[in-house]
Amino acid sequence: MTKNQVIETLKIADAGTGIRHVFVRDLELTCIIGVHAHEKRGPQRIRINLDVGALEGDAPHADQLGNVLCYEDLVVRIRAIVADGTINLIETLAERVAEICLQHPLARSARVRVEKLDVFTDARSVGVEIERFAANRPRPKPEHGKTV
Numbered sequence: 001m002t003k004n005q006v007i008e009t010l011k012i013a014d015a016g017t018g019i020r021h022v023f024v025r026d027l028e029l030t031c032i033i034g035v036h037a038h039e040k041r042g043p044q045r046i047r048i049n050l051d052v053g054a055l056e057g058d059a060p061h062a063d064q065l066g067n068v069l070c071y072e073d074l075v076v077r078i079r080a081i082v083a084d085g086t087i088n089l090i091e092t093l094a095e096r097v098a099e100i101c102l103q104h105p106l107a108r109s110a111r112v113r114v115e116k117l118d119v120f121t122d123a124r125s126v127g128v129e130i131e132r133f134a135a136n137r138p139r140p141k142p143e144h145g146k147t148v
Contacts, residue, residue, distance in 0.1 A: 012053045012109070019108065022052040022069045029079065032086040033093065033116070040086060045117040046093075047125065048078060052101045053109035069104045090114045090128050098132040109133050 013021035030043035054069040061067040077100045087093050094112045101110035115127035 012051055012111075018056045019053045020056050020068070022054050022071055022074075024048070024050050024071055024075060024078075027075060027078065028117070029082045031082040031093075033088070033090060035088050044119075046082075046090070047113075047115045047117055047127075048097060049113040050074070050097060050101060051111040052104075052107055054104070054106040055108055057106065069106050073104075074101060090116060091130070094128050094130045095132075098130060102132060102134045107134055 011021075012019060027048045028045060029048065030045055032040060032043055033046065034040065034044065052069060052074070057067070078097055081093070081096050081100070094114045097112045097114070098110040101107055101112070109131065111129065111131040113127060113129040115125035117125050119126050
């Protein structure tokens with residue numbers, strides 16, 4: 001991310017709470033998304049960024065992919081959601097992405113940003129960002145005013 005962007009990179013990784021930061025940056029896809037007739041005629045470019053707070057766990061990951069939250073699995077599942085059909089709202093897409101992130105048993109939080117890239121000629125992008133927490137799992141306790 002550049003210094004010109006309004007939103008700074010979120011600090012999620014925290015040894016004190018045992019949280020690892022798993023992220024995907026600038027995933028550009030095309031999809032049919034929008035409520036207007038012109039948006040339903042053809043695909044639009046979108047960009048997805050996500051930040052997932054994943055529990056590190058008590059046992060070492062033993063250099064085994066099955067012991068961590070895999071960003072490749074997230075990307076494959078996001079591509080499937082986008083390819084599945086027409087979505088009216090980017091808010092709906094963001095919620096679906098957050099849901100798949102939080103399905104992993106190690107996931108505690110998910111921050112998802114979805115941007116449409118070609119809506120206005122005088123704006124780089126427009127979009128939405130959401131943050132969700134896993135239900136029925138303890139949230140990490142922040143240290144001295146930090147947010148997780």
